[in-house]
Amino acid sequence: SSGINAEWPLRPGPTTRTFDHVKSEIGxxxxxxxxxxxxxxxxxxxxxxxxxxxxxxxxxxLKSLHSKLQDISVYLTQVSDGKLPVNHPIIYQLQDVFNLLxxxxxxxxxxxxxxxxxxxxxxxxxxxIIRAVIALHxxxxxxxxxxxxxxxGSKKIEVEKEDKEEKEKDTKEDSNKKEVKS
Numbered sequence: 001s002s003g004i005n006a007e008w009p010l011r012p013g014p015t016t017r018t019f020d021h022v023k024s025e026i027g028x029x030x031x032x033x034x035x036x037x038x039x040x041x042x043x044x045x046x047x048x049x050x051x052x053x054x055x056x057x058x059x060x061x062l063k064s065l066h067s068k069l070q071d072i073s074v075y076l077t078q079v080s081d082g083k084l085p086v087n088h089p090i091i092y093q094l095q096d097v098f099n100l101l102x103x104x105x106x107x108x109x110x111x112x113x114x115x116x117x118x119x120x121x122x123x124x125x126x127x128x129i130i131r132a133v134i135a136l137h138x139x140x141x142x143x144x145x146x147x148x149x150x151x152x153g154s155k156k157i158e159v160e161k162e163d164k165e166e167k168e169k170d171t172k173e174d175s176n177k178k179e180v181k182s
Contacts, residue, residue, distance in 0.1 A: 028036070072094065078084040104110065 075084070075090070076094075079086055102109070
């Protein structure tokens with residue numbers, strides 16, 4: 001619905017502005033609807049990415065983490081070798097980081113990680129199988145449609161050939177009759 005800004009005198013004196021709804025309907029032809037659907041299909045939602053984008057961001061994050069851990073390792077090695085002085089705030093921060101790391105040697109936690117990973121892999125595997133089955137189904141439908149079209153096309157060609165042969169035969173018979181009459 002749309003709206004209009006209207007002034008209504010409620011009582012003698014100043015008027016009051018209100019917002020009134022106007023019923024309206026927007027229609028489109030089929031070609032316009034198809035065009036809009038095609039455009040909407042091309043618009044990507046920035047909150048949802050593809051699997052490859054998700055994996056790429058994870059790889060970049062892991063490379064960054066690896067780089068930071070190497071920097072920490074180099075720093076700690078240089079401090080232990082006496083090449084750099086001990087910076088206590090940095091050491092305290094590193095100690096906090098290591099204290100916040102979870103203990104991954106707990107069997108229940110390892111089992112939970114394994115179950116969750118297996119569940120995620122099962123979903124991806126099932127989705128891949130479904131995608132493959134749908135693609136094969138589309139391929140089979142396309143093949144049967146093409147075969148049916150070829151059969152219809154060959155039948156039309158045969159009918160056109162037969163019609164042409166009959167016309168030629170009729171034309172020859174007509175010319176033979178004319179020759180016999182002469």
